[in-house]
Amino acid sequence: MELLERDGCLANLAEWRIAALEDGGSVVLVGGEAGIGKTALLREFCTRQQDVRVLSGGCDDLFTPRPLAPLHDIARQCPGGLLEAVGSGAGRESIFTAALDELERTPTLVVFEDMHWADEATLDLLKFLGRRIERTRSILAVSYRDDDVGPGHSLRMVIGDLPRASVRRMLLAPLSESAVAQLARRASRGSEGLYGITGGNPLFLTEVLAAGDDSVPLVCVVPGRTEPWLLEQTTRPDAAGITSRPSSPSSAPRRARKRLKLRADSPKQRRNYFGDSVTGTSVMLSTGSLLSWAALRTAASLGPS
Ligand SMILES: Nc1ncnc2c1ncn2[C@@H]1O[C@H](COP(=O)(O)OP(=O)(O)OP(=O)(O)O)[C@@H](O)[C@H]1O
Ligand SMILES: [Mg+2]
Numbered sequence: 001m002e003l004l005e006r007d008g009c010l011a012n013l014a015e016w017r018i019a020a021l022e023d024g025g026s027v028v029l030v031g032g033e034a035g036i037g038k039t040a041l042l043r044e045f046c047t048r049q050q051d052v053r054v055l056s057g058g059c060d061d062l063f064t065p066r067p068l069a070p071l072h073d074i075a076r077q078c079p080g081g082l083l084e085a086v087g088s089g090a091g092r093e094s095i096f097t098a099a100l101d102e103l104e105r106t107p108t109l110v111v112f113e114d115m116h117w118a119d120e121a122t123l124d125l126l127k128f129l130g131r132r133i134e135r136t137r138s139i140l141a142v143s144y145r146d147d148d149v150g151p152g153h154s155l156r157m158v159i160g161d162l163p164r165a166s167v168r169r170m171l172l173a174p175l176s177e178s179a180v181a182q183l184a185r186r187a188s189r190g191s192e193g194l195y196g197i198t199g200g201n202p203l204f205l206t207e208v209l210a211a212g213d214d215s216v217p218l219v220c221v222v223p224g225r226t227e228p229w230l231l232e233q234t235t236r237p238d239a240a241g242i243t244s245r246p247s248s249p250s251s252a253p254r255r256a257r258k259r260l261k262l263r264a265d266s267p268k269q270r271r272n273y274f275g276d277s278v279t280g281t282s283v284m285l286s287t288g289s290l291l292s293w294a295a296l297r298t299a300a301s302l303g304p305s
Contacts, residue, residue, distance in 0.1 A: 004179040006041050009170060013045045016168050017052065017139055021107055024134040027126075027162060031146035032172035035203020038143040041172065042111050045141075053078070053106050058113030065119035070112040071099060078102060092121070096128045103129065103138040110140045115155055116148040123158045130162040146171065174200030184209065 003010075013028065020026055030038050046054045057073025060066065068086075075086040084090075085098035103110065112118075115126070129140055149155050159167070175183075177195040183202075184191035187209040198204040 001040075003037070003040055003044055004182060005173075005175055006037065006044070009041055009172065010045060010048070012168075012170060013041075013141075014048070017049075017109065020139045021052075021137050024166075025103065025136040025138045025140070026166050026168050027130045027133055028139055028141040028168045028170065029159060030141060030143045030170050030172065031149075033147045033201065034145050035201050036172045036174065037202045038172060039113060040202070042113070042141055042143060046109065046111065049109055051107075053108045054111070055108055056111040056113070058111075059115055059117040059119070059122060061114075061117050065117065067119050067121040068095070068125060069119070070122060071095065071125060074099075074110060092124075096125060099125065100129060100132055100136070103133070103136040103140075107137040108139075110138060112140065112142045114144065115142050116144040116153070118155060120154070123154050126155075127158050127161060130158075130166060134163070134166050175202060175205070176200060180205060 016026060016028055030042060032038050042056075046056065055074040055077050057070030059069050066072070071082075072086060075083045080102070082095075082098040082102050085095045090098075102108065112122070112126070115122070118126070126140075126142065133140055144155060177200070180195045180198065180200055181191040183205055184194055189209055194205070194208065198208060
C-alpha cells in the first residue's frame with residue numbers, strides 16, 4: 001500500500017543509512033502515537049534495502065515480558081554466533097557482545113519495534129549497542145509510542161543516555177487534510193468531517209473507512225490510557241462526559257450506539273476516536289485490542305441521556 005506524506009521521512013532514513021555506511025552507525029528513534037504509521041514506514045524502508053542486511057524484531061505487550069524479545073527475533077534471522085549465544089543460554093555479556101559483533105561484521109539495518117514495551121534487559125541492550133554503534137556501519141532503528149513514554153519512563157532515560165552524535169530522531173506527524181481526503185476517495189467514501197474525527201491518524205482513518213458506513217459510532221480514549229481509562233470512566237458517569245449521538249442502523253444495540261460518543265476536549269483527544277470494528281460487536285482500541293459492546297452498553301446505560 002502506498003504511504004502518503006512519508007517521502008521526507010524515507011529520504012531522511014536513506015540519508016542516515018548512507019551516513020552510517022560512510023561515517024559510522026547510528027540509532028534512529030522513530031516516535032509517534034499509536035497508529036501514526038511507525039511500522040508501515042519502517043517496513044517500507046526495509047523493503048527498499050538492497051545492499052544492507054535487514055534484521056527485524058519487536059517487543060510485545062505481554063503480561064510477562066519476554067526478556068530480550070527483539071534480540072531473540074533477530075538471532076533467528078542470522079544463524080551464527082548470535083544464535084548460538086542466545087540458544088546456549090550464555091551470559092548477558094556474551095550475548096550482547098555477539099550482537100555487537102554481528103553489527104560490526106555486516107552492515108545491517110536492525111529494527112526494534114514497540115520499544116515502549118521493552119523489558120529491562122532489552123533496554124540494557126539498547127544502551128549497550130547505542131553506546132558502541134558508531135564503530136559499526138549499521139543502523140539500529142527503534143520505534144516507540146511517544147505518548148506512552150512519559151518523562152519517568154525507562155526508555156526515555158536510556159535514550160537520554162545515548163551519545164548524542166549517534167542518535168537521529170524522527171517524530172511522525174499525522175496526515176494532512178488532503179491526504180485524509182485522498183484515502184477517503186480511495187475507499188469511495190466522502191471525506192466530510194473525517195479529518196476532524198481522526199486528526200489524520202492513519203490507523204483511525206483505516207478503521208473508520210473500513211467500517212463502511214458514513215456515520216460510524218465513535219469512542220474517544222485519552223492517549224496512552226486506553227481501556228483502563230475508558231472502563232474507569234464508564235463506572236464514574238459524572239466524569240465520563242458521555243454524550244448522545246445520532247446513530248445509524250447496525251447489528252449493535254441501538255441504545256448503546258446512541259450514546260457512544262465520549263467527550264473529547266482537546267485536538268489531541270479528538271485524534272483518538274475509534275471506528276466501529278468490522279464485527280459490529282466490539283470497538284478497536286489503540287492497543288489493537290477490542291472493547292466489547294457489553295462494556296459499551298454499560299457506558300451507555302450510565303451516561304446522561
Ligand atoms: N503514511 C500512510 N499512508 C497511508 N496509510 C498509512 C500510512 N501510515 C500508516 N498507514 C496505515 O495505517 C495503519 C496503522 O499504521 P501502523 O501499524 O504502521 O501504525 P503504528 O504507528 O505502527 O501503530 P502502533 O503504535 O499501534 O504499532 C496501517 O494500516 C497502515 O497501513
Ligand atoms: Mg507498529
